[in-house]
Amino acid sequence: MRIIHILNHVQEIGNGIVNVAVDLACLQAKSGYEVAVVSAGGEYEALLELCGVKHYHLNQSRKPINTIKAAIRYRAIAAEFQPDIVHAHMMTGVILARIFKGRKYALVSTVHNEFQRASLLMGLADRVIAVSKAVQDSMIRRGIPEHKLRVVCNGTLGSPRTRQIQDYLPLPLQHPAIATVAGMYQRKGIAELIAAFEQIASDFPQAHLYLVGNGPDKQLFEAQAEATSVKERIHFEGFQPEPQRYLISCDIFVLASHRDPCPLVLSEARETGTAIVGTQIDGIPEALDNGRAGLLVPAKDSHALAEVLVQLLSSAEMLQEWKQRAKKNLERLSVARVHQETMTVYRELITE
CATH class of the missing domain: 3.40.50.2000 (Glycogen Phosphorylase B;)
Structure with missing residues (x-):
């Protein structure tokens, strides 16, 4: 053929x-x-x-x-x-x-x-x-x-573009670390993620947010972060050729998209065994085994996202449970x- x-x-x-x-x-x-x-x-x-x-x-x-x-x-x-x-x-x-x-x-x-x-x-x-x-x-x-x-x-697991997950070196992130890997577009829900982080930041003074990716709306998000009282804990990391280093290093991965047909990053995040929060939209629930491999929240709802982040950050047992859930049933990915x-x-x- x-x-x-x-x-x-x-x-x-x-x-x-x-x-x-x-x-x-x-x-x-x-x-x-x-x-x-x-x-x-x-x-x-x-x-x-x-x-x-x-x-x-x-x-x-x-x-x-x-x-x-x-x-x-x-x-x-x-x-x-x-x-x-x-x-x-x-x-x-x-x-x-x-x-x-x-x-x-x-x-x-x-x-x-x-x-x-x-x-x-x-x-x-x-x-x-x-x-x-x-x-x-x-x-x-x-x-x-x-x-x-x-x-x-x-x-994406086993992709010829990437190395084996164990071959990536972790990054010295501030913990607890919340991260996303996404294009800097409004439809990726970056604004809601920043807003949710601002809502929880005072209760978790050690928490930091890492935003990995580039895109046309990045300046809007940077201005939003600058206007918060926790701007020094929100990090814009730009495009990274090896985003896996952030995935293996963070405690919670968030994909807060408004629209997302079937994001590749969720299979990569699941392989690393980080706890995952995604929005209940388009192909995201399918990529998270309909909520069995990651927590689902409504799209465009920073309060609902903040509530889930509080739950995960408040309970080491819950956080560990969702890390384990993420790594189940990876064969289909x-x-x-x-x-x-x-x-x-x-x-x-x-x-x-």
């Missing part, structure tokens, strides 16, 4: 879509398939080459003249590589792949961010992979035919399982 993955770039910036595609491409190549990635390039090109994945450079920026150039370039790539499967991970890629599809190959797409209006374009594919049951249900409501949809939940289920989707199409 000859497989092309098409996405905007392969930069090492903590982008979950890129991470999923790179993991799949590497595991498929290691399994003996002919695999290529088509993108504008980035740091992961070296890893792809090491795993035996061919990389084709394609700039998909949405400027009129570049769109024409991209179409011509993509057609030439497809003619040279002659794929059986083209797997599109972003909107521009699925359009390009559909235009030149004909009967040459089967087209698969993955809906990573179904809350984006343009995600309906992923329905142009022959099969549409949803990264959680919540995403599948949402896409059906929005008009994607149910027979096209398949659920392949995200998982592996990249090997994602690879196998994705290959099943491909084979369905090829044998039709």
